[in-house]
Amino acid sequence: MTSLPLFEDAPREGHRLAFERWLHDQQAQGSLRLASSVEVYRDMWGAFAAWCLGQSPAVTLEALDARDLQAFQAERYGMKSSDLSLSPRHALRLLRLIDRVLRHHAAVTDTPVNTVAADWIAANPEIRYAEAAASDPLPEFLSVSETKQLIIFLSHARPRPHLSEERRAAQASFSWQEVRNRAAVALQLGAGLTPGDVRVLTLDGPTSQGGRVRERPWKVAVPGNGNSPAREAPIAPWAGDLLQHWLRVRADARIEGHFLFPSTRSGKAWSKESHYKAAKQVLDEAGLDAADGGSFRLRHTFALRQLRRGADSEQVARWLGVEPEAMARYHRVVAAPQDVI
Incomplete structure (x- = not known):
């Protein structure tokens, strides 16, 4: 005789069904075509649903109120760090998704609409206007000369033919941590990765097979998270050379x-604070202003460089793990007379 579960899991099923029904209708209408967009929305809803179901008692869609959203937002903002893993724009997208699913759920079940998410957006200007032009400044990026300066500095960490004895001795003196730090920064500039991406990369992330140069990594697989789907990004040849050297040093x-970039010899994960300090030190030593977590400029420079070279905007968005709409701020720079390498 099969025993019955001690607790009903109706709330869990309710959250899942509400999202899947909404998603099915969006795809049927042609509103959601890109698989990457679907994965982003699925991850966003999954994070929200997990929070609801983790409360005691579980928060149902019908009972969801402003206090719940307040607690949810407070918990997520508590996770905010220098890599901007949760921004006002992301909060706006998340709340819009919640509102759309709630409205669709009410229509399907013929129940009153829960407008709590829409009410929350209206009551919080910092979220409501997160996508306004004033709240969407142009991305900061490196100039042509700054980018060349940084690439030269980073590349000094790897051996190259025809180096002088002095340069060979200097290169041999690099600790494994210094090579790691430079290779990690190289992937932010040469592959468009975020600081968070760098920290979660694993040894099977880089791909060398099929590249133009034997053993040199030419693309990297980045795991998905609550903000972006799993993706692959190309690696600039100079960054691939440095990554190849780091793998040998490792x-x-x-x-x-x-x-791929552990904090210790035992393989411990790189912490946000430690990684932030390491990236800042590299930029400082390269002679670049590293104030205010400036390593994000490297990712922006990568995106602008790809667009300037004629890469398709949606393809660059996939490399970055963002929605195509997010490329608008980069196009505002590309359309202007700016120097970008």
Whole structure:
């Protein structure tokens, strides 16, 4: 005889069905065509639903109120860090998704509409106007000369033919941490990765097979998270050379674990604070202003460089793990007479 569960899991099923029904209708109407967009919305809803179901008692869609959204927002904002993993724009997108699913759920079930998400947006100007032009400044990026300066500085960490004895000695003196730090910064500039992306990369992320140069990584697989789907991004050849050298250094140092850029020899994950300080130090040593978490400029420079070279906007968005609409701020720069390498 099969025993019955001690607790009903109706709330869990209700959250899942509400989203899946909304998603099905959006796809049927042609409003959601890109698989990457679907994954983003699925991850966003999954994070929200997990929070609701983790409360005691679980928060149902019908009972969801402003206090719940306040608690949810407070918890998420508590996770905010220098890599801007949760921004007002993301909060706006998330609340809009909640509102759309709630309205669709009410229509399907013939129940009163829960307008709590829409009410929350209206009552919080910092969220409501997150996509306004005044709240969407142009991305900061490196100039042509700054980018060349940084690439030269980063590349000094790897061995190259025809180096002088002095340069060979200087290169040999690099610690494994210094090579790691430069290779990590290289992937932000040369592959458009965020600081958070860099920290979660694993050893099977880089791909060398099929590239133009033997053993040199030419693309990297980035795991998905609540803000963006899993994706692949191309690696600039100079960054691939440095990453290839780091992989050799990592192996020679017998560093353990599965993280591509671990914090310790035992393979411990790189913390946000430690990684932030390491990236800042690299930029400082390269002679660039690293104030205010400036490593995000590297990702913006990558995006602008790709667009200037004629890359398709939606393709660049996929490389970055963002919605195509987010490319508008980059096009505002590309359309202007700015120097971008």
